[in-house]
Amino acid sequence: MVNGAASALKASLQKLIYFHLFLFEVVSESYEFFKRRAVIRMVLVRQILFTGFEALSIISLIAFVIGAIVILEGNAIIAGFGQSKLFYTIFVSVVTRELACLLTAFIIVARSGTAISTELGNMVINKEIESLLSFGISPIGYLVVPRVLGVIISVNILTIFFNSAAILGAWLMSTLYAPLDFFVFVTNLLAELTIADMVSGFLKSSVFGLLVATISCFEGLKVSMASTEVPQRTIKAVVRSLTVVVLADIVITLLFYFS
């Protein structure tokens, strides 16, 4: 039993080391990316279109509803919540600092993480990775880096959209209780926002995007022989991405707000 536990621990440590080496490789090839050819930049553009642009509608809908729910729940506890200063504080703390980045990341995991992992897994099975290697094109440089950069850029843009849609949803719900000028609403909200909130939001979005894309690529490329491995690796990518995103969230939140 002790030997079994030791082997399992060794295997887990090995996987962790491989992942960190992979992450290091991705970061070092990202540096090369900006000197590289237009052929790789097209992959980046396509990734931003798929991950960012095509997710706008679902992000906007979810954010709109979340914003409305904050007002609904708040008013259930305190009458006039939507017009009080407390609302702006709670909205910034809960939605802008946390839910916007976290829920956007979760949606990216569900949409793009699964797509990336599946696509790369199928590419391994169909010898497309070998094909790239045969020309001397690095699969990490051509496939992984533009996906990682594309997801990071998209998560940041989508988080901004999330906040905007949530503000709109909150304002509309708020006006159902009592009329409120939109610009006054937004001005009051912006007054609650600090530089730390914006920096932590940007950092969370970037880190979440990096982790989700890197994990999805890593798991996809680990497929070795059979197409049945593809969904198995995709499921691992999803579970690991979700776990790591939540852990990263608490680490960044502690860094900025623990006092």
Place this chain on the structure above:
Amino acid sequence: MEGISIHNLSYEYEGDLLLNNVSYQFPVNKMTGLLAVSDYDLSGLLKALGGIFEPRTGTVIVDGIDITKGGLIELQPVRKKMAFVFENRGLLSNLSVMENILLPYNYHFPSLSLEEKKEAIIRLCRKFNVNERWLGERPARISPLINKLVLLIRAYVTAPAYIFYDLPLQDLDMKAKKIVIEYMLELRESGVVTQIFIANTDILYGLADHNVVFSGGEIIESGAWEDLIQSGHPVVQRIIKEYLEIGIDEAQI
């Protein structure tokens, strides 16, 4: 130093040691065939020579550069001179046929204009009787024959100095086989291309300048096809017999 050579190369696949500490200098600017018994992973061996698979130990030197060491970015100057023709598939499924052919071209020759590249591609399509309408299709929509011809065009279009062929006549009809063989011979006559291939019939081995026979992780014989036929080595005789039995139809080409 021009050419491909292997030094103390050991290559393993699924626990089988296919090459055990072998050193060899492949003939420069010639056509060389690799042979072995039917269950030998010659395809994997070819990919180890072509820098796709990593050997267990040893080096593969191409134009004086060890392609088993260093990153792909550092090796780019030598990798742009190499091309590999896969047995099947090998095209990126999310790109069109034209984009697949352009990929190595754009990557290694970014300064050439798109028009020049497309002209070169269309010239080769005409040479190999590939209808230009296939260029806009995705690989899933094309037949295995067209897939194979596209793999060949993609390898040839960058005018590489080293070409590795994994069953170059696989999936081709008689007419296409004739065109491909003639082109391979043209490249041989040009004197600037080193071609290394594996095949499943004897016709290419008969046309090759040189053939290398592998068995038990070692090179057991090498020479022209006629010399191998005369060889007294029992394993060589067995291999020759296998290829001759399969190759009867191709003799009609």
